[in-house]
Amino acid sequence: MPVAALAAARAVAVxxxxxxxxxxxxxxxxxxxxxxxxxxxxxxxxxLEGEQFLRFVHPLVRSAVYSDLTPPVRQRWHKRAARxxxxxxxxxxxxxxxxxxxxxxxxxxxxxxxxxxxxxARARGAPDVAIQCLERALxxxxxAGIRGDVLLELGSARTFQAPAAAASQLAExxxxxxxWPRRGEIALALSQALALCGRFDAAAGVLxxxxxxxxxxxxxxxxxxxxVMSLQAALLNTARWDIDxxxxxxxxxxxxxxxxxxxxxxxxxxxxSLAIELAAAGQDLAxxxxxxxxxxxxxxxxxxATPAPRLVPATPGPPARTGPPExxxxxxxxxxxxxxxxxxxxxxxxxxxxxxxxxVAQQRGWPVASKVAATAMTLISLxxxxxxxxxxxxxxxxxxxxDTWISALATAxxxxxxxxxxxLEQAGTxxxxxxxxxxxxxxxxxxxxxxxxxxxxxxxxxxAAAARELLAAGELAERWGVRNPMLMAWRSDAALxxxxxxxxxxxxxxxxxxxGLARQWGADRAVGIALRAAGVTDRTGRGVELLTEAVAVxxxxxxxxxxxxALLDLGAAHRRAGTRGLARELLRESLDLAHxxxxxxxxDRARRELVAAGSRPRRDAVHGxxxxxxxxLRVAQLAAGGQTNRQIAQSLFVTQRTVENxxxxxxxxxxxxxxxELAAALALPAGSGYT
Numbered sequence: 217m218p219v220a221a222l223a224a225a226r227a228v229a230v231x232x233x234x235x236x237x238x239x240x241x242x243x244x245x246x247x248x249x250x251x252x253x254x255x256x257x258x259x260x261x262x263x264l265e266g267e268q269f270l271r272f273v274h275p276l277v278r279s280a281v282y283s284d285l286t287p288p289v290r291q292r293w294h295k296r297a298a299r300x301x302x303x304x305x306x307x308x309x310x311x312x313x314x315x316x317x318x319x320x321x322x323x324x325x326x327x328x329x330x331x332x333x334x335x336x337a338r339a340r341g342a343p344d345v346a347i348q349c350l351e352r353a354l355x356x357x358x359x360a361g362i363r364g365d366v367l368l369e370l371g372s373a374r375t376f377q378a379p380a381a382a383a384s385q386l387a388e389x390x391x392x393x394x395x396w397p398r399r400g401e402i403a404l405a406l407s408q409a410l411a412l413c414g415r416f417d418a419a420a421g422v423l424x425x426x427x428x429x430x431x432x433x434x435x436x437x438x439x440x441x442x443x444v445m446s447l448q449a450a451l452l453n454t455a456r457w458d459i460d461x462x463x464x465x466x467x468x469x470x471x472x473x474x475x476x477x478x479x480x481x482x483x484x485x486x487x488x489s490l491a492i493e494l495a496a497a498g499q500d501l502a503x504x505x506x507x508x509x510x511x512x513x514x515x516x517x518x519x520x521a522t523p524a525p526r527l528v529p530a531t532p533g534p535p536a537r538t539g540p541p542e543x544x545x546x547x548x549x550x551x552x553x554x555x556x557x558x559x560x561x562x563x564x565x566x567x568x569x570x571x572x573x574x575x576v577a578q579q580r581g582w583p584v585a586s587k588v589a590a591t592a593m594t595l596i597s598l599x600x601x602x603x604x605x606x607x608x609x610x611x612x613x614x615x616x617x618x619d620t621w622i623s624a625l626a627t628a629x630x631x632x633x634x635x636x637x638x639x640l641e642q643a644g645t646x647x648x649x650x651x652x653x654x655x656x657x658x659x660x661x662x663x664x665x666x667x668x669x670x671x672x673x674x675x676x677x678x679x680a681a682a683a684r685e686l687l688a689a690g691e692l693a694e695r696w697g698v699r700n701p702m703l704m705a706w707r708s709d710a711a712l713x714x715x716x717x718x719x720x721x722x723x724x725x726x727x728x729x730x731x732g733l734a735r736q737w738g739a740d741r742a743v744g745i746a747l748r749a750a751g752v753t754d755r756t757g758r759g760v761e762l763l764t765e766a767v768a769v770x771x772x773x774x775x776x777x778x779x780x781x782a783l784l785d786l787g788a789a790h791r792r793a794g795t796r797g798l799a800r801e802l803l804r805e806s807l808d809l810a811h812x813x814x815x816x817x818x819x820d821r822a823r824r825e826l827v828a829a830g831s832r833p834r835r836d837a838v839h840g841x842x843x844x845x846x847x848x849l850r851v852a853q854l855a856a857g858g859q860t861n862r863q864i865a866q867s868l869f870v871t872q873r874t875v876e877n878x879x880x881x882x883x884x885x886x887x888x889x890x891x892x893e894l895a896a897a898l899a900l901p902a903g904s905g906y907t
Contacts, residue, residue, distance in 0.1 A: 217261070220246055220254035222281075225263065228255075228270050229282040230293045234301055234310050235270040243297055291319035298329070308333050312349060320356045327358045331369060338373055341581035346373040364393035364402070372405050376584040379412035390422075400426050400443045407450055412584070414621040416458035416659060423451040424464065442483075449485030453548065456492065457659050459695060469493055476507070484514035488553045495556045498700030498737040508556040511549065512569055547577065547585035551592035559702040561739040563600050563774035570596055578867035586867075587613050587622045594629040599741065601777030604814030606633035608846035612868065614650075621661050627652060628664035635675045636777065638817035643672050663692045667704055670713075675817075679713035686710035701730050701742045708749035715753040723753050740773035748782040751789070760789050767802075777818065780809040784822045791829045799829045807833055841898055843885045849898075851878040852886075856894035 227240035241251030258264040265273050272278035285293065298314035312333040315326055330353035337345035350370035358366045367389035374382040386406035393399050403426035410419035430444050452468060455461040472490060476482060482490075491507035494500045550573045558566035574589035590613035597606035610630030614623045627650045634643040647653050647669060656662035670685030690706040698704060707730035711723035727750045734742035744766045751762030763786040770779040787802030807822035826833040844852065854864045861879075865872045883889060886897040 217257055218254060220244075220250050221257045224251055224254040225258055225281045226285060226293070228264060228272070229278050230285075230290070230297055230314075232313070233269065233271075234297075234306060236268065237270065239297075239300060239304075240270065242300055243293065288319065291317065294318040295321075295323075295326075298326075302329065308336050316348065316352050320352075322356060324359060327353045327356050327362070327366065330356075331366065334369060334373065343373050343377060347377070364389045364398070367392065368402050368405060371409065375405070375409045375412060376582075379409045383409040383413060383415075396429055397441070397443050399429060400447060404443075404446060404450060407454060411454050411457075412621070414624075414657070414659060414661070416454050417461045420451055420455045420458065420461035420464060423447055423454060427451065445483050445486065449483060449489060452489040453485065453552075456489075457661065459658050459660075459692065462696060465493075482510075484511040485549055487511040487514075488549045491556045492552055493697075495559045496696070496698045496700055496703060498702070498733055501560050501738045504556055505560050505562065508553045508560075511553045547573065547582075547588045551588050554592055555595060558596050558599055559700065559737075559739060561741055561773055563596060567593070567596050567600070575867075581866065584622070587615075587626070591622055591626045591629065594626055594633070598629055598633050600774050601780070601813045601815070603633050603636040603777065603816075604841070604844075604846070604849060606630070607637060607814075608850045611846040612850060621659070623650060624652060624665060625661045628661065628668045631668040632671055635671060636815045636817055638820065640672065640675055647672070660696060660698075663689055663696070664704070666692075667706055667709070670706075671709060674709065674713050677716075679716040682713040683710055683717060683719075686713065699733055700737050701734050701746065702737060702739050705730065705742065705745050708746050711749055711753055720753070720755055727753065740769050741775040741778060744770035744773060744775065744782060745778055748778070748785060751782075752785050760786070760793065763789055776809060777813050777815050780806045780813070780815060780818055780822075783809070784818065784825065787822075787829070788825050791825060796829050800826060800831050803829060804831070804833070841886070844882060848878045848882045848885070851875055852882045852894055852898055855879060855891055856898055 223244040223246060224240050227244040228235040231239055231243065237251060237255055238248075240246075240255065241248055244251065246254065255264060255270065262273055263277055264270050272281075282290070294314040295318035298311050298318060301314065302311045308329075311329060315330055315333070318326065330349045334346040334349040334353070337343070337349065347370065350366060350373060353366050354363075354370060357363065367385050371382040371384075371386035371389060374385065383406060386402060386409055390399060390402045390406060393402055403422050407419040407422045410416075410422065427444060427447050430441070430447075448468065452465055452472075455465045469489075472482070472486060476490060487507045488511040491504045491511060494504035494507065551570060554566045554569040554573075556566075557563075557569070570589055570592040574586060574593060577586035577589050590609045593609040594606050594613055597603075597609055607630060610626050610633060613626035614630065627646055631643045631646060634640070634646065647665070652662075652665050652669075656666045666685055667689040670682045670689060673679070673682035673685060686706050686709050689704065690710060693699070693704055693706060701707065707726040711726045711730075714720075714723040714726070727746060731743070731746040731750060734746045747762050747766035747769060751759045751766055754762055763782060766782040767779065767786055770782050773779070783802050783806035787799045787806060790796075790802065791799035803822050803826045807819055807826065810816075810818040810822055823833045841849070850868065851864055854867060855861075859867065861872050861875045864875045868875075879891075882894075886894070888894065888897050
């Protein structure tokens, strides 16, 4: 065949799906007529086909022609193809394919287009593509003046896939950059990656150094620029988690409170920090709720926009400097702030916000943000008493979280739920598998793990080990300044084990302190838990009185399982006192409530007490909502809410086949045959406190 035929075939092979006769001619350096004749000859031999766009009839022939080009020639052709397509306004994705296959030559234009392609990929929720583009841009290499920018973009894109590697690249970007405010922007991104790795003290150090560079910042004062306020908010949020970094917060918080008292405007992150700290101290429920709601009202402004892919030639200039589409800081802030509402007994409001953020994160394909929101939902479900739901969300939060702290926190919230399910061995296995059986770290996350371990020891009747763990968790909580029993009811938990060991004096002191702190904060759940523990351990003859008050208080709270627990203990007390009729009434209510919520361990206790009180309680059902696994329940709930199998798969980051298998199993356990029947079959019975 004519020499031009080979040149045209090579051009079509390189251009791929973007191949047209005109583009092939320009790429191969052939005149219009020559190229048309060459393509005609190739079509006559049944090698090419197509009218507007050309393609090889046989992929094997295309592969052979493409491979026949030596690597240096092939790379140069790809570079020319990229410029050609870019000039003609081809979609950025088509240009990027050729840039990735081109040789690195230090071309600023290549770096610019790859950065733009990475920004577009991140906006579409494709961080892996963005990382590939930015790694290639870094290899080009970029000019010294923008190398730090490329490292920043690469580290930010990698933060949610590999935060440790991202932190290394962002630290390099910070070292390569000399100008402010760019150094501040890099410091903010670096602190985020370090925090995701659980290196809160290091993250706080980076933020403090950046704030000092502003030249005017001093605590929460300073220049007042948006960047400095973001750095300050990040420092408050980061230092909160690490006991060694926590002292830096105190002067900042005092100044922040003073600004709030003067009515000065605060950003959502600062409102969130104030809400969380007030809740931790247990000092001002109304103020904590006010600041939490102010932060949450800013949610729509905090959600990053998702621009449509650009289909026109790029305009000159560097890509816009935007934050990562998966906004970790926003996710953490919203999840933590929603739990402030939970600690104020506003469980419905807390759940609404957490579920809203979870839906947004799932719809946009943000795995890390969705895991943070699912962790919040685990705690909310646990506090509300929906044990089955807590295990379901906990499992979702722990899946594929990589080298982040999210899995540890989700584990700390899931272990108590498994205890309530009566799955003590599974709870212990979960701690061991997560690497959380040894000496805990110095973060608040690990202190919640310590508390969960203490509760597990108590459930297995190892009260000596339970008391050690719970008292240690309490000592650390005091050092953190976390005094609110709504955040960690370590005093009542420890008192129950201490009482079992015979140390009634210390148990009584802890319970008196917790009752006082709970009343000071004003949330019924905390007051009821403290009163119930005081009633169980009482040795003065006031046990029934305290338990009766606990039941009355908990009836006004959203903590339905805690109500079931208090009802059980009050019923048992009446049985021992000989008032069996009242005992049976209380115990039946406890059994029904505990079983409906998935608190199988508590339900078993209530059933045994009923037998002792002369009643014949029903056994657990083999089928129904409680027979579903956590994964089956989550899939079924989303399906009942109207999502398709494909949408559910995307939300939970699983395959459609997995969704189909879960639904098939669910239909069998619920005794239904179709999707429209799910909502009614999943509904909790009346009296559980849920709809």
